[in-house]
Amino acid sequence: MNKKPFPSPYRPDSQIASLGAQIGDPAQPANFPETILRFRNDRWAETIGLADYDDATWIRHFGRFEPLPGNMPVPLALRYHGHQFRVYNPDIGDGRGFLFAQMREGDDRLLDLGTKGSGTTPYSRRGDGRLTLKGGVREILATEMLEALGVNTSKTFSIIETGEALMRGDEPSPTRSAVMVRLSHSHIRIGSFQRVAAEGDAEFMQQLITYCLTQLYNVALSENPAAQLLALAVERVADLAASYMTAGFVHGVLNTDNINITGESFDYGPWRFTEYWDPQFTAAYFDESGLYAFGRQAEALHWNLGQLAVALRLVSEAPPLISALERFPELYQRAIIRRFLWRLxxxxxxxxxxxxxxxxxxxxxxxxxxxxxxxxxxxxxxxxxxxxxxxxxxxxxxxxxxxxxxxxxxxxxxxxxxxxxxxxxxxxxxxxxxxxxxxxxxxxxxxxxxxxxxxxxxxxxx
Incomplete structure (x- = not known):
């Protein structure tokens, strides 16, 4: 099921640089009034060789964002588009976070360290680029529970309280602020491909596909890399959908900008666990139509994969993409059975x-x-x-x-x-x-x- 952490030395490997300036824009972290360490995930810090950092060093790197040794000199706010509740939005991207480090773990899997609440970026629009402390606490609880239940999820790596009073319309304000660091197997989203397709950049699309296949899936390229990537993503995302169901989990916002190309669950906002097996249960109060209800999550993820297939049409004929997409229902049913048996x-x-x-x-x-x-x-x-x-x-x-x-x-x-x-x-x-x-x-x-x-x-x- 979910991958278990094993100790490994620190091995920086900033592969994102191979994609050049088109993948994201330089960003600067906010200068927070305070940096109070509230949570550090030493289990997973061991997997990337950082568990021996004392608290002061930890805060320098994950609260002040001093670059990690031999790693990215400047953080990148990644560019992407996305369907948000099935309405296409080209005006999004990393609005309150950035990618700031990559490294290899023991089996050579490439991992990212990214942020949430680290300040404004070129994609913040009218947002303040901050994260509430409550949001950080909720992220700890979501990722820890999902990891225990075998879901392929990002890990909450660090939470540091930052000493600002934030105003929010959906919780009592002012409320406390925090910056979170997430450990994830890539931050490349379906929405990343949608942006490239919208811009009609076939050359960069091929480059992005190659990056995902060679650096994230660790496979050699086939005759049709686009169809190859879609087939792999369909397998991973079908399993993700099944794992949500077996865990009783409702993500809440399964937009294409929240679906990782590796099939790893991440970016938790209005998530909930449903107490009962209730297909109509929703997590987000604003999901009035129940688009992302508990029982509709597999449908939503299949639809999102369809948008990936549409984006990949920039560099591939339709038939092999359709063939890959049509495997989803069968793969999902197999995964449901496998995961039910595992939990039982x-x-x-x-x-x-x-x-x-x-x-x-x-x-x-x-x-x-x-x-x-x-x-x-x-x-x-x-x-x-x-x-x-x-x-x-x-x-x-x-x-x-x-x-x-x-x-x-x-x-x-x-x-x-x-x-x-x-x-x-x-x-x-x-x-x-x-x-x-x-x-x-x-x-x-x-x-x-x-x-x-x-x-x-x-x-x-x-």
């Missing part, structure tokens, strides 16, 4: 039987209103005894589950301790209130520890 902790016994199990699980959760996290927690390794009076759909699911073999004959004590790890909106708000009212960070730290314990238990048999 059981082995496959055949495509038809596995599909029946997943369909029975969905029916049990939706028709009997069983909370998603409770369902998966107690059925992991067959702990169905936690449900005193199971309904008919739950009984039908249990009968199918009993035909599957556990991936671990020795039941992990985590699943029988009764402590269910969830991330519902009331929990998020309680964690934030402790910080906002008492500057108490212990509930956040405790939650991160609990999430990581769940992640270890889920991955123990992977």
């Amino acid at each position: 902790g059981v082995e496959s016994i055949g495509e038809a039987e596995d599909r029946q199990l997943v369909e029975a699980a969905e029916r049990a959760m939706s028709r009997e209103r069983i909370p998603i996290d409770r369902f998966f927690h107690y059925y992991r390794f067959g702990s169905q005894g936690a449900f005193a009076t199971p309904g008919e759909y739950q009984i039908a699911f249990t009968e199918l589950l009993q035909k599957h073999t556990s991936v671990d004959a020795h039941r992990d004590a985590y699943w029988t301790n009764g402590r269910i790890c969830s991330m519902l909106i009331n929990e998020v708000e309680d964690i934030w209130q402790a910080i906002a009212e008492k500057d108490d960070w212990q509930p956040l730290n405790d939650k991160v520890s609990a999430i990581r314990a769940m992640g270890r238990a889920l991955n123990a048999c992977s």
Whole structure:
């Protein structure tokens, strides 16, 4: 499922420079009044050789943005366009963030360090380029939970409080400010290709495709690199859609500028975890039509891939792109089954039987209103005894589950301790209130520890 962190030395490798000035514009970080370190992700800092930084050094690089040794001398605000709620917008780009470092981890995967809330850029328009501290805390909670649940997600690498009072219309103001650093496997979006297509620059489109295939997917070029890239992206994004569903996660703003070409989930705004298997559940209050509702996320991501295919028509004939795009539904269905079995902790016994199990699980959760996290927690390794009076759909699911073999004959004590790890909106708000009212960070730290314990238990048999 999600990649596990392993220690590696620091190996800077600024491959983004190979794309020249067309990929982004130089940006300067804001000069913040304060830099108070609130969160550092040492687990993932080890993967890029930066865990030995003391706090003062950390703040210099991730609060003041002193360039990392041998890395990018000047940050880049990346250029892109995008469909936002299916309305095309050419006037976007990195408006409150930039890419400022790239490096290799132990298996040579190229990783980016990018920011959110680091100040204005050429694409800020009327925005202040800042991030609220609450937004940073929410990003920690989203990425930690998704990582534990096996979702291919960016990692919240650092949160530094910056001492400014921000005015926002959607939360009590003035509110505290922060700058976030994100560790991600690329910041190239579907919207990056849309911009190049809109400008009609076929030469740069080929260059961008080559960069993604050779530096992000680590493959040799085929006869049709554009179709090759789309096929790879379809595989990754279909799996991403399935992982959202199995996690009970709703991203909220699945616009084409928020979809990474590597299929890695990132850029969390009005996200929510749905308590129940409710296809109509939405995360964003402004998503009045339910375009990005829980049950429509696969459709939304497939549509976004269609926009990537349209952009790639600049350098490719349509038939191979259509063939790649048409694989999405089948790949998504396979991924749903694989990820359901993983979260339940059981082995496959055949495509038809596995599909029946997943369909029975969905029916049990939706028709009997069983909370998603409770369902998966107690059925992991067959702990169905936690449900005193199971309904008919739950009984039908249990009968199918009993035909599957556990991936671990020795039941992990985590699943029988009764402590269910969830991330519902009331929990998020309680964690934030402790910080906002008492500057108490212990509930956040405790939650991160609990999430990581769940992640270890889920991955123990992977």
